[in-house]
Every structure is written in structure tokens, then in C-alpha cells.
Amino acid sequence: xxPIRIAVVGMGKIARDQHLPAIAGNKAFGLAATVxxxxxxxxxxxxxxxxxxxxxxxxxxxxxxxxxxxQVRYDLAAQALSRGVHVFLEKPPGATLAEVAALDDQAxxxxxxxxxxxxxxxxxxxAPARAWLAERRIDRVAIVWREDVRxxxxxxxxxxxxxxxxxxxxxxxxxxxxxxxxxxxxxxxxATLTIPANRAAPIAADIEFRDTAGAPITMDLDWRQTxxxxxxxxxxxxxxxxxxxxxGAVLSLPSGTDRSxxxxxxxxxxxxxxxxxxxxxxxxxxxxxxxxxxxxxGRRETTEAFHD
Amino acid sequence: xxPIRIAVVGMGKIARDQHLPAIAGNKAFGLAATVxxxxxxxxxxxxxxxxxxxxxxxxxxxxxxxxxxxQVRYDLAAQALSRGVHVFLEKPPGATLAEVAALDDQAxxxxxxxxxxxxxxxxxxxAPARAWLAERRIDRVAIVWREDVRxxxxxxxxxxxxxxxxxxxxxxxxxxxxxxxxxxxxxxxxATLTIPANRAAPIAADIEFRDTAGAPITMDLDWRQTxxxxxxxxxxxxxxxxxxxxxGAVLSLPSGTDRSxxxxxxxxxxxxxxxxxxxxxxxxxxxxxxxxxxxxxGRRETTEAFHD
Numbered sequence: 264x265x266p267i268r269i270a271v272v273g274m275g276k277i278a279r280d281q282h283l284p285a286i287a288g289n290k291a292f293g294l295a296a297t298v299x300x301x302x303x304x305x306x307x308x309x310x311x312x313x314x315x316x317x318x319x320x321x322x323x324x325x326x327x328x329x330x331x332x333x334q335v336r337y338d339l340a341a342q343a344l345s346r347g348v349h350v351f352l353e354k355p356p357g358a359t360l361a362e363v364a365a366l367d368d369q370a371x372x373x374x375x376x377x378x379x380x381x382x383x384x385x386x387x388x389x390a391p392a393r394a395w396l397a398e399r400r401i402d403r404v405a406i407v408w409r410e411d412v413r414x415x416x417x418x419x420x421x422x423x424x425x426x427x428x429x430x431x432x433x434x435x436x437x438x439x440x441x442x443x444x445x446x447x448x449x450x451x452x453x454a455t456l457t458i459p460a461n462r463a464a465p466i467a468a469d470i471e472f473r474d475t476a477g478a479p480i481t482m483d484l485d486w487r488q489t490x491x492x493x494x495x496x497x498x499x500x501x502x503x504x505x506x507x508x509x510x511g512a513v514l515s516l517p518s519g520t521d522r523s524x525x526x527x528x529x530x531x532x533x534x535x536x537x538x539x540x541x542x543x544x545x546x547x548x549x550x551x552x553x554x555x556x557x558x559x560x561g562r563r564e565t566t567e568a569f570h571d
Numbered sequence: 572x573x574p575i576r577i578a579v580v581g582m583g584k585i586a587r588d589q590h591l592p593a594i595a596g597n598k599a600f601g602l603a604a605t606v607x608x609x610x611x612x613x614x615x616x617x618x619x620x621x622x623x624x625x626x627x628x629x630x631x632x633x634x635x636x637x638x639x640x641x642q643v644r645y646d647l648a649a650q651a652l653s654r655g656v657h658v659f660l661e662k663p664p665g666a667t668l669a670e671v672a673a674l675d676d677q678a679x680x681x682x683x684x685x686x687x688x689x690x691x692x693x694x695x696x697x698a699p700a701r702a703w704l705a706e707r708r709i710d711r712v713a714i715v716w717r718e719d720v721r722x723x724x725x726x727x728x729x730x731x732x733x734x735x736x737x738x739x740x741x742x743x744x745x746x747x748x749x750x751x752x753x754x755x756x757x758x759x760x761x762a763t764l765t766i767p768a769n770r771a772a773p774i775a776a777d778i779e780f781r782d783t784a785g786a787p788i789t790m791d792l793d794w795r796q797t798x799x800x801x802x803x804x805x806x807x808x809x810x811x812x813x814x815x816x817x818x819g820a821v822l823s824l825p826s827g828t829d830r831s832x833x834x835x836x837x838x839x840x841x842x843x844x845x846x847x848x849x850x851x852x853x854x855x856x857x858x859x860x861x862x863x864x865x866x867x868x869g870r871r872e873t874t875e876a877f878h879d
């Protein structure tokens with residue numbers, strides 16, 4: 264089978280750190296082009312300043328990976344889909360739920376693949392955690408996602424704008440894991456969002472969810488964590504406690520602990536190739552829906568101004 | 572066919588003004604009971620202080636209409652569905668999208684009817700507006716929903732709480748009409764929510780949507796309107812301008828104006844009976860999703876405190 268000719272659109276940190284190596288490591292894909300208004304691109308690969316220019320001037324592409332901020336993703340995706348080009352959406356898949364639903368409809372009508380990628384679902388511990396939990400009674404879940412925004416998102420102004428999600432930008436990764444591994448759906452009961460006086464998006468959030476069997480799920484998000492960082496999901500069950508830590512990489516079960524190497528983006532690209540070859544899409548918006556619900560239902564508190 | 576034995580849960584203004592008369596006017600239903608912790612109920616009809624008590628002590632019911640504030644609706648609905656009782660959800664169908672999705676799943680599994688009711692869709696002008704627009708090119712849409720909160724929602728404290736939706740409580744009616752009559756889906760581009768310093772929910776909002784063909788849709792919500800009130804949707808098309816006013820009751824087309832009598836709640840109950848008899852559900856969450864998107868993506872501005 265010929266490699267899928269793919270262009271990477273939006274050459275920021277995530278594109279260079281993760282997408283380019285994952286594409287280079289997967290024989291199902293060939294990097295055909297890069298797109299960015301400012302970035303110079305990659306030695307030996309066609310580069311354009313806009314998706315318009317790429318689609319007009321070539322080279323031909325079968326797929327695009329959209330690594331831009333979510334606020335501008337819809338137009339790029341709709342344009343690619345209208346040309347019959349498969350689309351990989353970095354997380355979150357859009358700035359609103361309705362725009363992702365519209366893209367999903369469009370992809371269906373055009374008959375091409377749309378993939379709403381949730382990279383944390385491909386962390387090493389996630390699949391075994393899901394399998395282990397499938398047959399347990401869930402008594403209580405605690406999600407603790409505390410990191411230092413200055414370390415992980417330096418100078419990313421868009422993340423603080425409306426639609427940038429603030430601390431839910433990392434927090435949605437936790438939700439992408441939780442919605443994947445927990446056997447029952449869950450929904451928000453109360454939420455408090457803490458927003459810096461000079462920003463539009465939360466720097467911290469404190470949420471209580473409940474699953475449909477009544478089990479409480481707490482979520483503690485904070486971007487002001489210095490020192491050790493926490494990306495943990497702890498599930499108490501009738502068979503003991505399961506802990507997923509390091510963002511899903513390390514799984515601790517009552518029987519012992521597994522640590523495997525990071526395969527998140529390679530996993531995403533394997534999945535994208537499989538969706539394209541199977542003529543299918545995967546547009547799960549459950550994590551973004553929970554975040555939208557937190558903004559819809561949550562109480563807001565103002566805290567001190569944040570400066571990078 | 573025996574009448575559907577229905578209980579009305581939550582005996583506030585909407586239950587007395589609309590639900591009881593609509594039930595009394597529809598032979599498919601018989602009012603079996605009312606539920607409210609404070610209200611004394613209706614002469615000659617069984618009354619309970621909680622849904623628990625009704626389900627435990629009877630009389631037997633086939634269906635419930637939930638007219639409580641949205642923040643407490645999920646538990647009541649889940650409890651009714653678990654007993655095989657059909658559920659009518661007043662708008663909005665829940666305080667979050669995820670809880671409505673969970674109820675939808677539950678209703679499907681149990682095999683009973685769940686109806687997310689959008690009363691404005693049954694306003695007299697809405698069906699002919701939808702039919703007229705189906706074949707037009709939509710150039711521009713303006714939604715103007717300006718009313719006096721002191722007149723229409725006096726002392727409704729829940730409406731100002733997180734999950735109460737603020738000015739989107741009436742505004743979601745406009746969205747329920749717009750999502751029903753416009754031929755293409757639309758999604759939010761920008762929004763500004765104006766929130767009183769002493770409240771958790773907006774008193775006004777200014778939104779720009781766009782449909783998937785690029786047509787702009789503006790929405791102007793304001794609860795501070797004194798004097799004449801506005802509940803209008805104006806659609807400019809290639810065949811002239813359509814105006815739905817009075818919340819959908821009056822339709823003006825280039826060929827003339829139609830005014831018909833209010834049939835919103837009778838229409839809802841006719842639909843609910845038809846869904847129950849057909850073994851189907853209707854759980855369209857598009858209007859609530861657009862509101863969640865406005866809270867997710869919108870910029871917030873603080874305005875002067877509001878006192879009833």
C-alpha cells in the first residue's frame with residue numbers, strides 16, 4: 264500500500280516534539296509538506312505559509328494533521344474535508360462542541376476520515392487499566408492533575424484566551440483517560456473554576472462528578488504546582504486500588520506496578536492509519552463535553568493576576 | 572387506548588400556567604398526581620411531597636413531567652426511568668450535557684420514552700417558517716431576544732445560580748427555534764457574556780454564530796429590556812426577509828403575515844403522547860450544546876449588581 268501523504272499544519276512545540284517523529288516512525292505515512300505562517304519548516308520537505316497555498320500549489324496530500332490552537336481549527340478542517348483530505352485533529356478537537364459535530368457530519372458526507380485524537384488514551388498504562396476496571400465495582404475515583412504552567416506552557420497566550428481552556432488544556436487529557444477506562448458514563452455535579460484577574464481561562468478547578476451508579480469522582484486541577492508534578496488517577500474498587508500515574512504511563516494494581524515506554528503519538532498515528540484504511544472516523548467528544556459542562560455549570564472565583 | 576397516567580413534578584409557575592391546562596386538554600393523558608415539597612397540589616388529585624413518596628405509595632403512573640429547576644432534574648429523571656416511567660423534561664433538559672446523554676442511554680436501555688421538550692418549537696409560526704426556509708439561500712440571521720427579567724422571572728433565584736443559565740434560560744428558546752428552522756447546522760465564533768457583579772449567570776449576551784455555508788448569525792440577548800419586549804428571529808434570504816416574532820407566534824413572509832393562537836404546550840403533549848405510543852424518544856440537545864459552547868468559548872464581562 265502506498266504511504267499516506269500527510270501534511271502537518273501548525274508547526275509549534277507539539278508538532279516538532281511529537282508529530283514529526285511519530286510520522287517518521289510509521290511506514291504507513293510519508294511527510295509530504297508542512298504549513299506554518301512563521302516557522303521555516305523542515306529541511307527537504309515542501310513548506311507553505313497557509314493550507315490554502317498547500318492545497319492550491321501542492322504537493323498533493325491525502326491527509327493533514329492540524330496542530331494549531333483550537334480556536335482556528337474548524338476552518339482548516341472544513342477546508343481539508345471539502346477537498347477529500349483526511350483530518351487528524353489535535354486535542355481538543357475544536358473550540359466548541361457544535362463545530363466538531365459539524366465537522367463530523369461533513370466527514371460522513373464526504374466519506375473521508377476525521378480523527379479526534381486524545382493522545383493520553385495511548386499512554387502505556389491506559390489499555391490495561393481499562394481492561395482491569397471493566398469487571399470491578401467502582402467505589403470512588405480521584406483525578407489529580409497538578410502541574411507548573413510556566414514549565415509546560417511557557418508563553419502560550421492562546422491557552423489563556425476564551426476557547427483556550429486554561430488548566431483544562433492539560434485537564435482534558437485526564438478526562439480523555441477517565442472517560443475511556445471507567446466502565447460507566449459520568450457527569451458533573453459541582454465545579455469551581457479559579458480564574459486569574461487578568462486572564463479569561465481558569466488556572467485551577469475543583470470538580471465533583473458522579474457516575475451513573477452513584478460513584479463519586481473528584482478532579483483537582485491546578486497549574487500553580489511547583490516541585491513534583493502530579494498526573495494521577497486513583498480508582499478505589501471492590502478489588503483494591505488502581506493508580507495510573509505520570510499521565511497514564513505507570514499503572515499500579517494491587518498485584519504490582521507496570522512501567523512501559525511512551526507510545527502516545529506512535530499509537531495515535533497507528534490508529535489514524537487504521538481508520539483511513541478502514542474508511543472510518545473516530546470523533547469522540549466526551550472529554551470536551553465534560554469541559555463544556557464545567558464552564559456551563561461551574562462557579563467562578565477570581566484569583567490574583569497571572570504573569571508568565 | 573387507556574389514558575397515560577401522568578404526574579407533574581415541580582409545581583411552579585410553568586406547571587400551573589402551562590402543563591396542567593395542556594394535560595387537561597389532551598385525552599391521551601390523565602393527571603394522576605402532583606409532586607412538590609411545598610405546593611399543596613390540586614383539588615381532587617393525589618399529591619406527594621417527593622417523587623420517592625409517589626413511586627412508593629402510588630397512585631401508579633406511566634409518565635412524569637419534570638418541571639423542576641434543571642439543577643435537580645437528573646436524579647428525578649433517572650429514578651423515574653429506572654421504574655419504567657416515561658419522562659418529559661422541561662427545557663433545558665438538564666444542567667449539563669453529559670447528564671442528558673446519560674439519561675438518553677438509560678431510556679434506550681430501559682425501553683421507555685425520554686422527551687427533551689423545547690416548547691418554542693411548537694409556536695404557531697415555527698413549522699411554516701421551517702418549511703419556507705428549507706429551499707432558500709440563507710444570507711444572514713439576526714436573533715434578538717430582549718425581555719425584562721423582573722417581569723418574566725420575578726424572584727427565581729435558581730436562574731442566577733451556576734447551571735441556571737441566566738439570560739440563556741429565555742435565550743435557549745430562540746436557539747431551539749433557530750436550530751429547528753435553519754436548514755444547516757451552525758456554531759459559535761465569538762461570544763461576550765455580561766454578568767452582574769453579584770450573580771453567577773449572565774444578564775446579557777452578544778454572540779456571533781456561523782452556519783456551515785458561512786452565513787453569519789447574530790444573537791442579542793438582554794434581560795434589561797423595559798418597554799416593548801423583543802423575541803424575534805429575522806432571516807434574510809435570496810427570496811426576501813422572513814421574520815418570526817413574539818417568540819415564534821407571528822410569521823412574516825414577503826407574501827404576508829400569519830398570526831395563530833398559542834399551541835406550544837398542547838403541541839408538546841401531543842408530541843409526548845405520540846412518542847410514547849410509538850415507543851420512541853426525542854432528546855435533541857443542540858440548543859443546550861450551543862449554550863454550553865457560549866459558556867466554554869465566551870468572554871466574560873462584569874456589570875453592575877442586579878437586585879430583583
